[in-house]
Amino acid sequence: MRRLIRIVTGAAAVAAFWPALALAHAWLESSIPAANGTLAPTAKEITLTFDEDVKPVSCKMANEAGKDASAFGKLSAEGVTLHVPLTARPAAGKYKLTCRVVGPDTHAVNGTLDFVVGSNP
Ligand SMILES: [Cu+2]
DSSP: OHHHHHHHHHHHHHHHHHHIIIIISOOEEEEESOTTOBOOTTOOEEEEEESSOOEEEEEEEEETTSOBOOOBOOOEEETTEEEEEBSSOOOSEEEEEEEEEEOTTSOEEEEEEEEEEOOOO
16 A cells, blocks of 8 residues: 555656757747758857757857857846857858757756858858
8 A cells, every 4th residue: 555655656756857958948849040950141149949948058159170159248148038149250161059048947948959051152
């Protein structure tokens, strides 16, 4: 009987915890450029759009070799959209942008975007 109670209690704890994990975290829904897309030649910023309002924490960008290529102005968020201003156009190549944001539930999450920069116009 005690064992059954332990199982039931455990299942209830998981059930209570799981929706918070599955639903409450902000997550990246879309971006400009789109995932694996190409940065527009005139782009002055990258935007990441989450499913919930976010506050910026930090971003970093790495090139294909994994070397840091971060060159951002001040991050800002308007509702669900995070603005990542580029202070310089990255050299042609592939990049991975990782931004840490805080959602309404105060949990920090990472949004990651792979994108391409074409030859400079
Ligand atoms: Cu959360």
